[in-house]
Amino acid sequence: MSEEKFHSALVPAQGVWWRPVGAQEKRWIQISFVWCMLMFAMMPLWHWKGGQNPSGIRGRVVPKDYRQRTERFIQDYKVGEEKGIPVVAPPAGADIYVEASMWMWRPILHLKQGTTYVLHLSSFDINHGFSLYPMNINFQVVPGYDYGLKVTPNQAGDMRIICNEFCGVGHHIMTGKILVEK
Amino acid sequence: MSMRTCPVTGLKVCPDAEALVRWHAVTAVVHFLIGVSAAILLVLTRWQAVHLLPSDWYYRILTAHGLNMLIFFIIFFEMAVLHFAGPILLNCRQPAAKLGWLAYVLMLIGACTTNGFVFAGKADVLFTSYVPLKAHPAYYLGIILFAVGALLDTSLFFAALVKAKKEKTYTGSVPLVTYGALTAAIIAVITLIHGAMVYVPTFLWSLGLMQMDPEVYRMVWWALGHSSQQINVAAHVACWYLLAGLTVGGVVLNEKVSRGAFFLYVLFISMASAHHLLVDPGVGPAWKVWNTSYAMYLAVLASMVHGFTVPAGIETGQRLRGFNQGRFQWLTKAPWGDPGFAALWVSLVIFGFGGGITGVVIGTEQINIIAHNTLRIPGHFHMTVVGGTALCFMGVTYYLLPLIFRRRVAFYKLAQIQPYVFGAGISLMGIAMTYAGSFGVPRRHWDISFTQAPFGVQFPTTVDLFMAAMAMGGLLAFLGGISYCLIAVVSVFFRPALSDDDLKRGGPGLPPGVVRLPSQTHTAEASEAAHRQGNPGTVVLVGVFFVCFILYYFTNWKILSLLWKVG
Structure with a gap:
């Protein structure tokens, strides 16, 4: 170390600069490395032990077919209508289809707290964003792709779906509704 | 023209490199000005107590803000940094200065074209332009021209490294700042290639000549969109080292x-x-x-x-x-x-x-x-x-x-x-x-x-x-x-x-x-x-x-x- 001369980063490095690392610098690199590995391990660990993962059942779907599935789902479990949008109360374990299109979420859902469903999300036209308020659960909704997520509501309430992916001039009026009962 | 010796740093400065640094940096500041003017309109709109812009102009200005800040300002400035960290820090002449000017002109034409179509309301697609949202084809073409220009500038930086090495204008290994700039340049190449991979097909798609998959678009676009932020990281870390040296002899x-x-x-x-x-x-x-x-x-x-x-x-x-x-x-x-x-x-x-x-x-x-x-x-x-x-x-x-x-x-x-x-x-x-x-x-x-x-x-x-x-x-x-x-x-x-x-x-x-x-x-x-x-x-x-x-x-x-x- 003794023949080493400090210089700034503007000066070309002379001779062999592959030298031993100072003690503090070395310790910081070690700590950082361990932290990085820990953060990496957290993600698989959460898949194994944690309850919130964006895995889902993913597949391609033709938007017209997805619309048909949504309509059939609405027919099967429709219980009413609000502001021209059907209200649907599916049974426990059912496949739920929600379709995003410019600029609405269809249908309105009545769910039960503590019950598990498979929530399918897709778009009829362009990208949309599923953002559940006030839970703050967010997923991307992409046309041509079916995102089937197993969900278990753990809180009752009158919730909203906000579109949080820009989808044209009507983007800010695109809200939907999910009602979770006890 | 002969090279001048900087009275402060003692570096030999090639006038061509210096001119390229100047023009790229000034143009960067002009785009920053557009971006910052857009920013204030956006802030005053999202602050609902004021809610300044109507909805269509909000999204239009948001598109312009993203493009001018994240692409035009930053990349123009980074190209200035490359012309500085290459020929100037290494004491060599600017290789192929004319190509440098061609790169500059391409970038400028690209930026002006895209900005023109955005402000004309022909490209309300936001910075990300997620397919199948569609903008006017010229919008994509402008970005392609800009990227080609930037790629050309980047290759001139590589050329400067080779030239300086060959002509032995420095001894030892390149300074750390230049090494950091080199990292930024390599990442820029990766980024700009992805830019071409996404914008060329999207341009053709906008003309009705091919199909695009929305998810593939998202993946490849972000290999441009996020990686371009990684050029920034590498470039500004290099500039941290540069400023540390200049200001306190870090x-x-x-x-x-x-x-x-x-x-x-x-x-x-x-x-x-x-x-x-x-x-x-x-x-x-x-x-x-x-x-x-x-x-x-x-x-x-x-x-x-x-x-x-x-x-x-x-x-x-x-x-x-x-x-x-x-x-x-x-x-x-x-x-x-x-x-x-x-x-x-x-x-x-x-x-x-x-x-x-x-x-x-x-x-x-x-x-x-x-x-x-x-x-x-x-x-x-x-x-x-x-x-x-x-x-x-x-x-x-x-x-x-x-x-x-x-x-x-x-x-x-x-x-x-x-x-x-x-x-x-x-x-x-x-x-x-x-x-x-x-x-x-x-x-x-x-x-x-x-x-x-x-x-x-x-x-x-x-x-x-x-x-x-x-x-x-x-x-x-x-x-x-x-x-x-x-x-x-x-x-x-x-x-x-x-x-x-x-x-x-x-x-x-x-x-x-x-x-x-x-x-x-x-x-x-x-x-x-x-x-x-x-x-x-x-x-x-x-x-x-x-x-x-x-x-x-x-x-x-x-x-x-x-x-x-x-x-």
Whole structure:
């Protein structure tokens, strides 16, 4: 170390600069490395032990077919209508289809707290964003792709779906509704 | 034309390289001015108490803001940095200067075309232009021209490295700043190739000549969109080292470590396209986990290493200048009135504590569920790319003005406070956005009062408070940003050129590092003493940083665990 001369980063490095690392610098690199590995391990660990993962059942779907599935789902479990949008109360374990299109979420859902469903999300036209308020659960909704997520509501309430992916001039009026009962 | 010798640094400066630096930098500032003007309109619209713009203009101006800041301003400036770190730092002539001008013209035509069509309302697709949202074909064509120009500039930087090596215009290995710029250039090539891969097909698609898949578009577009932010990271870290050297004689503690960290960037940092697809249906968990973590966080490791070596290099530099008492005299006696140093330090703090920590956290696969497309995202990247990169480049500007433009810094008193005003504004805005976003407030949204929506959403009143804080921060940052434009433009166009004697003589408007450049090399004895002393101050700083990191990281896991079960 003794023949080493400090210089700034503007000066070309002379001779062999592959030298031993100072003690503090070395310790910081070690700590950082361990932290990085820990953060990496957290993600698989959460898949194994944690309850919130964006895995889902993913597949391609033709938007017209997805619309048909949504309509059939609405027919099967429709219980009413609000502001021209059907209200649907599916049974426990059912496949739920929600379709995003410019600029609405269809249908309105009545769910039960503590019950598990498979929530399918897709778009009829362009990208949309599923953002559940006030839970703050967010997923991307992409046309041509079916995102089937197993969900278990753990809180009752009158919730909203906000579109949080820009989808044209009507983007800010695109809200939907999910009602979770006890 | 013969090369001049810089009276401050002793470097031989090629007039062609100098002219290219000047024009790229000035054009960058012009685009910054467009971007910052757009920013104030956006802030005053999202602050619902004012709600300035109508909805169509909000989205139009948002498109322009993203493009001008993230692509045109930043990349023009980075091309200036490449022309500086190549031929000028290596004492060689600018190779193929004419191609440099061709690159510049291509970039300018591209930027003007795209901007023209955006402001004409032909491309209300936002910066990301997610297919199948469609803009006028000329919009895509403009970006393609810009990217080709930037690619050409980048190859000239590589040519300069080869030329300097061949002509032996320097001895030893290239300076660390040039090495960092080289990393940025390599990442730029990767990025721009992805840009071509996405914009050429999209251009053809807009003409009706081919099909595009929305998910594939998202993946490839973000290999441009996110990787271009990684050019910024590499470039501004290089500029941190540059400013540290110029302002306080900051040293390179260990070339192996700093270069190794830059090399990790080259290897891993371009995988970050995944950050935008974490809650997408197109890709699976293994792909998400591997890519979002840049292969086990090795690029994060690189940033954490620079987060130590940059302040530690400053500490050692200051200690070598005699500010040697206690843990922190090197900081208390730092040149806080030097706009270059102020920008460097504030940028370092905002990037590390604000942008860095939030970025790693929201880029965690599962935590992204509570962050995706909320205001947390722009909160994060305004603290990386604006508080980090843009502010660092502002600091560089205060040294480029006297050294390359050969002008005094106009309104020097204003320049001295500008980094603080801008930094405080961006921090306040970024933090407020981050908090508002954690309530689920969406980004890119004209009306979060949802007055016309079929089902109303009533955010808690705390959100109003955070949105007001965001607006205050935005206004402050706007003042800082517009001051920067004013200083740069007035200095370049309305101040007389300086002679070598003027520079040496000093006087108002010259940063201290220009008047008296701190020693860039040190004797073996002094180095040995400084080395034995180590960096007791920096150790405390990184300790505080690490504790903040851990707390923020696990707080977010805790919040996530309270949600519905999703899987």
